[in-house]
Amino acid sequence: MDVTSSDVHLESARIQRQIEDYLGLGPGNLLFEFRQLDGQTRLDLITVNPRHQQSFLFRYETGYDKLDALRRMLAYVQRYRDEESSFTLQWRARGDRELQTSYFRAHNAYEALDKLYFGRDLNTITVFSVVLNPSS
Numbered sequence: 667m668d669v670t671s672s673d674v675h676l677e678s679a680r681i682q683r684q685i686e687d688y689l690g691l692g693p694g695n696l697l698f699e700f701r702q703l704d705g706q707t708r709l710d711l712i713t714v715n716p717r718h719q720q721s722f723l724f725r726y727e728t729g730y731d732k733l734d735a736l737r738r739m740l741a742y743v744q745r746y747r748d749e750e751s752s753f754t755l756q757w758r759a760r761g762d763r764e765l766q767t768s769y770f771r772a773h774n775a776y777e778a779l780d781k782l783y784f785g786r787d788l789n790t791i792t793v794f795s796v797v798l799n800p801s802s
Contacts, residue, residue: 674733681736685711688743689724697721700732709735712784718766720759723784746771752799753778760790769799 686696697712709732711724725742729735750771755778758765772778775796783791 678732678736681733681740685736685740685743688740696724698736700735703728706730707732707735709739710784711739715768718759720766720768721785722768722770723781751801754795754797754799755779755782756794757782757791758794760792765794 682696682698686692689696691713695714695716697710697714699710699712701708701710706728707730708726708728710726712721713724714721725739725746727735727738727742729738750773753770753772753775755768755770756765757768768782770778770781772781775798778796779793782793
C-alpha cells in the first residue's frame with residue numbers, strides 16, 4: 667500500500683488535533699513549527715498566551731520525519747505531568763508596566779527559563795522570580 671502525501675497530511679492534522687485536545691488549547695494558541703536539523707525533523711511546539719499574546723516554547727521533539735516528531739510529541743504530552751516539575755515565573759517585557767505570570771513544566775529552573783526566552787533576545791524580558799511549585 668502506497669502512502670500518499672495526502673495520507674501523511676491527514677495523519678499529521680489528526681495528531682496535531684489530539685495534542686491540542688490533550689493540552690486543552692485551541693487553534694491559534696498552539697503553533698507547530700517544523701525545521702530540518704542534522705538530517706532529522708525538529709518540531710518546536712509553541713504556546714501563545716491569549717491574554718498578552720506572548721509565545722513560549724512548550725517542548726521540542728526530534729524525529730526522522732514530520733509524523734515521527736508529531737507522534738513523539740503526542741507521547742510526551744500524554745505523560746509530561748508525571749515527569750516534570752511545575753514552575754511559576756514572574757516577568758515583565760521591556761517597555762511594559764504590567765508584571766506577567768507564566769507557568770511552565772520543566773525538569774529544572776534553567777529549562778523553564780529556556781522556554782520563557784525561546785526565540786527572543788535575553789534583554790527583552792526581565793525575570794523577577796522563578797518558583798518551583800509544590801507537587802500535588
